[in-house]
Amino acid sequence: MIKSIRYIIPIFTIVITACCCMAESKTKIVSGIVDFGDPNAEQFASRLKSLSINQHTEQVVKITQFGDSHTAADFFTGEFRTLMQAEYGDAGIGWVTPVFIKGQNHIGVSWESTNWEVLSSRALSDIDFPMGGFIAKPIKNNAKIQIRPKVLDNKIWQVKLTFKMVKNTPNPLVVYDDNNHKIYLSTIPKANVWQTTSFKSKLPIEINGNENTEIGGIWLTRYRHSGVVVSAIGTNGAKQAIWQKWSPNWFKELALSQSDLVILEYGTNESFDETLDVNEYRSNLVKNIRQIRKLLPKAAVLLISPPDTMVNEKQIPKLFSTIKNIQKQVARSEKTLFWDWQAAMGGRYSVKKWLAQGLARPDLVHQTLQGYKESAKIFYTDLNEFVRKK
Structure with a gap:
């Protein structure tokens, strides 16, 4: 097993201008997390520290990660979620897709659906996609979705459901609780506008829609329960530019999440x-x-670089170093946090060692379930060390 790696990125690895060097000298490096001066890093650390001291305050720390297949599999984010919630409290599942997406996964949720089709922003353009880039669209009336946590409990959940009514129609969306009782939705539907309605219920829930209804992402958090929520919003094969294919108003959905930390995990496909x-x-x-x-x-x-990746056992992708350097430069100029996933794995060509140990897949791009768990443990350890020293 590869052990968690502690590394320090040299401050003056590249000579730029005197002005840039002065800015670089202010960079704070704590364990594997590089802080380029994020104005909210200390507040984020303080909120986590507060949770570790008292988990009975109804305080929730929300972490939202956007990314490509490394995120969409929910193996990395799933293990990170498990570790964080064991340490700070379990405040829920977070954001999930409206229905099961072929080739993707979520470790906390399962779906059953009938008479729905999936529209993906990875494959389609010129469609009004909500945050996440997936739409569940009924094929015919009486379409049903059941969303069920893989570990059932008797707790109350806060559910936020994003939907759109294509045209004015009575009862475009009907939701039932775990006892098949209809749930009252306070939101007044408006035609051709993505809206988010919120309600409380035990899980599972069932969503019924007609042909004039479209469903976007769903947030599942525990009602009045302190702890951490880690949301994984990913798409297989995605690049950062996929955001430009979503509705211009999708950022309002992100604002509603009240996230304390937003993680961007893109770059492998670029x-x-x-x-x-x-x-x-x-x-x-x-x-x-x-x-x-x-x-x-x-x-x-927080920006996460791509993990160590190779085209074959002798060649790395031609733009790998360029993408990683741009991410570092932007992290510096925009004053964000940065985590070097490649360095955490052991540096250049380390993916071959991970392959030999059963932690990487033969494509030398993706990791096995155990590999993603190991990556998540390193990230979790680095983040907690960062929080401890803040």
Whole structure:
């Protein structure tokens, strides 16, 4: 088993200008998390420390991670969620897709659905996608979705459901609780607008929709229960630019999450794309971080580099170093946190060692379940060390 690696990134690895070097000298490096001056890092650490002292305050720390297949599998985020909730308290599951997405996973939830089709922003454009980039659309009336936690309990859950009514119609959306009782929805539907309705219920719940209804993401948190929520919002094959395919108003959904930490885990697919406009990539990354800052002014932002990745056992993706360097530069200029996943694995070509130990898959891109769990343990340890020293 590969042990958690402690590393320090040299402050002056690249000579830039005198001005940049002065800014770099202010960088705080704590364990594996590099703090480039995030204005909300200390507040985030303080909230976690408060939870560790008293888990009976109804305080919830919300962590939301966006990413590609490394996030969509929920193996990395799932293990991270488990570790964080064991330490700070279990405040719930977080964001989930409206229905099961083929090739993706969530360790905390299962779905049963009939008469729904899935629209994905990975494959489609010019559609009004909500946050997350997935739409569940009824094929015909009386379409049903049941959402069930894999570990059932008798607790009350706070459910936030994003939906859109394509045109005015009576009863576009009907929700039933675990006893098949209809749940009153206080939101007044408006045609062609993504809305979020909130209600309390035990789980599982059943959602019934007609042909004029579309369902987006769903938030599941424990009602009046302190702890941590870790949401995984990922799409297989995604690049950071997928955000530009979502509705211009999707950031309002993120604002409603009241996230304390937003993690951006992209870059693997960009590193394989030799046609990528790297300047546009940089520009979009900066733009997205600034939008997060605008709508979640109290949230810390953390960039995760791609894990160590190879095209084959001798060659790395041509843009891997470029993408990682841009991420570091943007983390510095936008004053975010940064975690070097490649370094955490052991550095350049370490994925071959992980493959030999059963921690990486033969494609030298993805990790096995155990590999993602090991990565999550390193990240969890680094984050807690960062919090401890703040």
